[in-house]
Amino acid sequence: MSDIESPSTDVKFTCRDVKVHYGDFEALHGIDIDIPDRGVTAFIGPSGCGKSTFLRTFNRMNDTIEGCRVSGEVLMDGQDIYDKTLDPVLLRAQVGMVFQKPNPFPKSIYDNIAYGPRIHGLTSSKAELDALVEKSLRRAGLWDEVKDRLKLSGTGLSGGQQQRLVIARAIAVSPQVILMDEPASALDPIATAKLEALIDELKERYCIIIVTHSMAQAARVSDKTAFFYMGDLIEFDDTEKIFTNPSNSRTQDYITGRTG
Amino acid sequence: MNQNLLYILAFMAILVAAGYVYNRKSVLAQARSGAVQNGRGSMAHWHSQANYHGYFTAWITGLVTFAIFIGGVFIGGSGLPFLLAWLGVIILSGLATILIVNRKITPQFRARNYVERFIKLSLILLSVIAVLTTFGIIMSLLFESLRFFDKVPVLDFLFGLQWSPQTALRADQAGQSGAFGAVPIFAGTFLIMLVAMVIAGPIGLMIAIYLSEYASKSVRKIVKPLIEILAGIPTVVYGFFALLTVGPTIRNFAEGFGFSVPTQSALAAGVVMGVMIIPLISSLSDDVINAVPQTIRDGSYALGATKSETMKQVVFAGALPGIIGAFLLAISRAIGETMIVVMAAGRAANLTGNPFEAVTTVTVQIVALLTGDQEFDSPKTLAAFALGLVLFVITLILNVIALTVVRKYRERYD
Incomplete structure (x- = not known):
């Protein structure tokens, strides 16, 4: 099925020999991968294989963990994001992230969305900010559900709504990339379906990288899939190919349920 | 037997x-x-x-x-x-x-x-025994206060501006009829509490923020117990520290500017009391700041927020109800504190907002009313119950407010 067309063939991230250490423990043993711009790339693999750790190298969230070191080269649009002169704060404004557990701030729904634009000074008037909040919520498919209660706390929403709220929050700072770390693992099937539909829409505008434990989800939402095992990247290819005709026997074992 | x-x-x-x-x-x-x-x-x-x-x-x-x-x-x-x-x-x-x-x-x-x-x-x-005991104490306060209010009108007590509880011991003694206006001593209590909170509030909160967000694990392990030692110092030690060290220092300092300030002052007592309640505020605030889940901080960092932005706007918002609770608890503690003010604040019931003057507090006056030889049905001793009752009502109201605030704004993290 090689005639399936990827949305774009441009490369967003280029990784060369990326290693991550937690203290003395090497969690990733030198990863080489090219992540395409636009479309969805899924990371799959058993627990502890390093896929979440790898995901966090793209917005330097590993910096916040004590004792964590990243070596090798991660280029975003050709620029080294681990360059000493690069401010991780600016990087994270371009690379948004959605976490496993919905983590709305203990603020109103409105303030949750407005938080990023405010700290980065993206809007110059209240009306502009209002418009941005509405646009972000609409894009995350949450506007109709919350438009009458923007002043209520974001933590009062249901789990699925909270997860779409934090996606809206990430969109509000106009990132180029959205990282998702098992975004549906705390959601019920209906909320998951909504989330996946949202991912499907968002991939037209953003480069999305998603870590997931559900192979069915990876097959449903992603264009490309990378299989990680014990800190190594085993296979990276079109999702279609990974799930029908993987070239590595360990990939085959994992997706058919013999390992992991 | x-x-x-x-x-x-x-x-x-x-x-x-x-x-x-x-x-x-x-x-x-x-x-x-x-x-x-x-x-x-x-x-x-x-x-x-x-x-x-x-x-x-x-x-x-x-x-x-x-x-x-x-x-x-x-x-x-x-x-x-x-x-x-x-x-x-x-x-x-x-x-x-x-x-x-x-x-x-x-x-x-x-x-x-x-x-x-x-x-x-x-x-x-x-x-039930615990509840009944509380109830019994309240009842005793209430009934003894009622006896007091038989002799001194409630309004005179609550709104009177003159406090001099000396009454005649014998009927044939002349002159002293006693004045039981409680406003000066509540004002004194409030003034000292205010000084204490101005000291302890910011310092305690900043300590908590430093320890929970900025300090490395090893620093935290050493500094936290050191601060909590402050809470373990007996209040009488704070009291003579205030009287013998802080009071004279303030007086000498003020004299350097040509002011005459008594050794016993609201400022001396309040500053030392503030130091005493720093660990109360820092420890409780540290706990509530730590209770804000790391995932929320991560969410803020992932949006490109800096550490201080995350602290000010996200972590603080999540911890605010708990911090308010800690402050109200500290206020209750400051109002009820006795030893420091007995030694360092003085006994003169001045109605003043000037922290350099000597003031007196509710607790000091209760001590003064009940020490020494007294009849137990004179207005002078019964006044202690009335003061105790008002003090109790104030702390009760503070606690109720604290609970309501905490409950209303508490974020549930599971």
Whole structure:
């Protein structure tokens, strides 16, 4: 099925020999991968294989963990994001992230969305900010559900709504990339379906990288899939190919349920 | 008599223990012989394990003997014959109880359920005692205050601007009729509390933020206990520190600018009290800041927020109800604090907002009213109850506000 067309063939991230250490423990043993711009790339693999750790190298969230070191080269649009002169704060404004557990701030729904634009000074008037909040919520498919209660706390929403709220929050700072770390693992099937539909829409505008434990989800939402095992990247290819005709026997074992 | 009561109680304890041991053994013996007959595990067809039969016996024995003990106290005889008869009845009834319960023991007997019910009932009883004690204290405050308000009108007390509680000891003494306007001393309390909170609030909060967000683990491990040592210093030590060190320092400093300031001042007492409640605020705030989940911080960092932006706008918002609670608790503590103000604040009931003057507080005045030789129905001593009542009402209101704020704005993190 090689005639399936990827949305774009441009490369967003280029990784060369990326290693991550937690203290003395090497969690990733030198990863080489090219992540395409636009479309969805899924990371799959058993627990502890390093896929979440790898995901966090793209917005330097590993910096916040004590004792964590990243070596090798991660280029975003050709620029080294681990360059000493690069401010991780600016990087994270371009690379948004959605976490496993919905983590709305203990603020109103409105303030949750407005938080990023405010700290980065993206809007110059209240009306502009209002418009941005509405646009972000609409894009995350949450506007109709919350438009009458923007002043209520974001933590009062249901789990699925909270997860779409934090996606809206990430969109509000106009990132180029959205990282998702098992975004549906705390959601019920209906909320998951909504989330996946949202991912499907968002991939037209953003480069999305998603870590997931559900192979069915990876097959449903992603264009490309990378299989990680014990800190190594085993296979990276079109999702279609990974799930029908993987070239590595360990990939085959994992997706058919013999390992992991 | 008191000593004899102790002996009787000791016998009761022995009876209770004997009841437990004897009936537990008896159950085990029965079970063993039963097991020989039907060939199954020895306790397998028993509703309750042997322990529960033992506990059940102990409870019943305890109740019966205690009832007789109380009965003896009420009859209240004296002399050796009475004591012996009393002890005899207790021992006999205790033994009888054990034996009667022993006869009741069967595999079907639901001793476990009874024991569980006993435990539940005794826990309820204990909490009721705590509640009743509180209630009793409030009632006593209330009734003694009512007696005071018979002699001094409520409005004069609450809104009077003059406090000089010296009254004539004898009817034929002239002059002093006493003035019980409580406004100056509540103003003094408030002033000292304000000084203390101005010191302790910002410092305590900043310490908490530093320890929970910025300090490395090793620094935190050393600094946190060091700060908590402050909380362990006896208040009387703070008191003479305020009187002998801080007070004179403030006075000398003020004299350097040409002001005359007394050694005992609201400022000296308030500053030292502030130092005392720093650990209260820092420790509680540190706990609530730590209770804000890391995932929320991550969410903020992932949006490109810096550490201080995350702290100010996200973590602080999540921890705010708890921090408010910590502050209100500290305020209650400051209002009720006695030793420091007795030593360092002075006793003159000045109505002033100037922290360099000597003021007095509610607690100081209660101490002053009740120490020394006093009639216990003069307005002077009864005033202490009225002051205590108002103090209690204030702290109660503070606590209610604290609870409401915390409950209303608390974020639930599971």
